[in-house]
Amino acid sequence: MTSPRFRDLSPNQIVPLLAYEGRFVASESTVYRVLREERLLRHRRRARPPQRRATSTHEATGPNQVWSWDITYRKSPVRGVFFYLYAIVGVWSRKLVGWTVHDVESADHAARLFQATCELERLDPRGVVLHADNGGPMKGSTMVATLERLGVLASFSRPGVSDDNPYSEALFRTLKYRPEFPSKPFIDIDDARSWVERFVRWYNHVHLHSGISFVTPAARHDGHDVVQLARRHDVYRKVRERNPQRWTRTTRDWGRVEKVVLRPAGKAPMTSTMTTTLASASTVTTAPPTPQSGVSRGGAGSGGGSANVGAGASTEPAVRAGVEAPVFASPARPAPAAPTHRAGPPARRPPGPRALLAS
Numbered sequence: 001m002t003s004p005r006f007r008d009l010s011p012n013q014i015v016p017l018l019a020y021e022g023r024f025v026a027s028e029s030t031v032y033r034v035l036r037e038e039r040l041l042r043h044r045r046r047a048r049p050p051q052r053r054a055t056s057t058h059e060a061t062g063p064n065q066v067w068s069w070d071i072t073y074r075k076s077p078v079r080g081v082f083f084y085l086y087a088i089v090g091v092w093s094r095k096l097v098g099w100t101v102h103d104v105e106s107a108d109h110a111a112r113l114f115q116a117t118c119e120l121e122r123l124d125p126r127g128v129v130l131h132a133d134n135g136g137p138m139k140g141s142t143m144v145a146t147l148e149r150l151g152v153l154a155s156f157s158r159p160g161v162s163d164d165n166p167y168s169e170a171l172f173r174t175l176k177y178r179p180e181f182p183s184k185p186f187i188d189i190d191d192a193r194s195w196v197e198r199f200v201r202w203y204n205h206v207h208l209h210s211g212i213s214f215v216t217p218a219a220r221h222d223g224h225d226v227v228q229l230a231r232r233h234d235v236y237r238k239v240r241e242r243n244p245q246r247w248t249r250t251t252r253d254w255g256r257v258e259k260v261v262l263r264p265a266g267k268a269p270m271t272s273t274m275t276t277t278l279a280s281a282s283t284v285t286t287a288p289p290t291p292q293s294g295v296s297r298g299g300a301g302s303g304g305g306s307a308n309v310g311a312g313a314s315t316e317p318a319v320r321a322g323v324e325a326p327v328f329a330s331p332a333r334p335a336p337a338a339p340t341h342r343a344g345p346p347a348r349r350p351p352g353p354r355a356l357l358a359s
Helices: 011-020 028-037 107-122 139-150 165-178 187-205 219-221 224-240 274-281 352-357
Strands: 068-076 081-090 096-102 130-133 152-155
Touching: 011 081, 028 068, 068 165, 081 107, 081 165, 081 187, 096 107, 096 187, 107 139, 130 139, 165 187, 219 224
Parallel strands: 068 130, 130 152
Antiparallel strands: 068 081, 081 096
């Protein structure tokens, strides 16, 4: 390995070269082991050696602790002109807490949206974690200066990791795969804002989100999900008492997801907290919550017209926060038992007419 012929080659190059000459000394792994034992395995190239850094992450245990935001776009009738949707989603509740639509991508619009969302949520931004990818508006001077002035903890995706902002990406996928999502470009920016407002109303107050035990983001954000999950657990408990043979194990876990990690190492576990949920639900009235009046904010710094900055909720009283649609889930069934004998060969099919003609 230290001879002039091989000292500039790696073991992955030396072993095939010797094999071509009809010689075998050792495998690549053995050569690497010997090099490590002799302390000859070190970085010698001019490029900086790769560095392993621990992945930073943030945990949310309540609403408005960790936010994620991103920008997506939709075509306009004019070629080369797009409508850009700025969206801020709460990582813990999945609620779309702030949004606006503009015809340009700008850090100024993003900064004004963040400040307006904090005012709408009546939130002190100091200590809030705002996660984003490495796009231009996310790292623009105006946005960075605004976050530093407000005391916000800025978090960014790791370089080269395309799926490091999963909550915003999942939101945009839900938006673009809605049946009513237009297949043609929006007529104008007001048409785009009107459609997004209807989507936000549905997403926050009607959509049963699978990541938060199938409650609406608005219900979880406001704390109404505690009663809803307790009711579901009580229904399953009563059904099991009436027909215990239907379940061979425990009933479905309707526990509340208490902790959400921004960058989970794997699939984020859904922590079962049904005991805590039932205990806290016993002191809460089970009457349906009063409908939210909603807030519609205008502006967000756009030159003219309303940008609907904020939660995007409508002033229509028909939307109820926390009142969920009924869910009929099939009971969990045990997995079929494995066969105790070895299965024989599959039965042969009788020959078809084509085979009979060929014979």
